[in-house]
Amino acid sequence: MTDQAYNFAYLDEQTKRMIRRAILKGLAIPGYQVPFASREMPMPYGWGTGGVQVSAAVLTPDDRFKVIDQGADDTTNAVSIRSFFQRTAGVATTTATREATVIQTRHRIPEEPLTEGQILVYQVPIPEPLRFLEPRESETRKMHSLEEYGLMHVKLYEDISRHGHIATSYAYPVKVEGRYVMDPSPIPKFDNPKLGDMAAIQLFGAGREQRIYALPPYTRVISLDFEDHPFEPSKADHPCGMCAATDSYLDELIVDDAGGRMFVCSDTDYCEARQAAGHIGKDNGGKGAA
């Protein structure tokens, strides 16, 4: 540890105990949002204060920590959170998904399937899936307790009546173990099928909204839909320009002033590993290059 002035992993022990108790209740009631006394962190709300507090509560000195922001290891947010725990917890860090034991993520699930030894910590802005339908916390809490989720289906139905299909493309609501409707954080709906039956533990932290929730491994998670409009994970219909992957979620990049564009994997580790293995996309000098 380089900065002895801080307690291990920054937070004081009493705060960590409080967060740890909330995590255990969250795991015992999958999909239910456990209130917790979120602390001020040395970063603004919206930069992952919830995820950071959950990570601080679960990290041990033996962990290898990875942080991704929209799939990328090299954005400002990801780099600063990674170095934050490198300094305050002395943990090893990595950008390789398979080497990490704890992965904090903003808005993506890594492409590579996670394993039993891993923990995925999500940064969550608005944990309440019903919030934009009903602004009062007292009411949404009642709706969860009564399993009154009709309003959510009305919202999806309005999508269909307006657009002809369910237009919700991220933060797509899911039902956990047939009980709680849960916001999976703003991951693209392409990632929704990975939520269920995952080998790793998934923890969700919302700092400003002061909620923690969790999915134990191998939990049943269903994306809400209708019989005649089944859930469809979607992605841009292109191969990755850098690594030619056809199975990964893609970001669209505008590359010049003439409106030229390319599609690349949002998961930088996945893309780099594929390129290193010899997969070359058309914007990277590969087959079909302009």
Next chain:
Amino acid sequence: MQAETLSGGFADPAIAASYAFRTVMEAMARPGTVREIAGAAPPAPLSPAAGAVLLTLCDTETPVYLAGAANCDAVRAWLAFHTGAPLVGASHCMFALGTWEALAPLSEYSIGSSEYPDRSATLIVECPALDASGAVLTGPGIQTEASLSLPEVAAFRANRRLFPLGLDFLFTSGDRIAALPRSTQVSAPMGAAQVS
């Protein structure tokens, strides 16, 4: 004050608690798996595992109920010195600790409310032995099914029917720990008579 009251805590509290918590969390996330948890040396009759759980999760904000033999001078003084947790009766506790027989009846403990099901008790059950055999478990955290040597089956089935309300259980024996959250379905072991 006796020496054993002051000793037996975590040697390096922040680090030891981080390891202990990960063990408790993995146990709670994967019901039926039995793990080793170390670092605490509480006075008898507490097991080292139960001591580690108390040190990891309890403080002045968590009312604790000591049931039966666990409610002795040595344990009370140790708990007070190391955690500061207030001692209360069964109906007001966040954590309860004792043998299965001493903790009964389960109807005493808080199972949470429908709007706040997390406000429920966690029971730390001291067991003579703990291994992955016996009652069959299915549910969140379990890929197909798991087995755990539970003290009985009927009480846990009744607890599951309360979901999302209900009690959560940590089982401790020596330096071993396992967990059973309220979400787990419990059935009698294959071949055993159907439990009443």
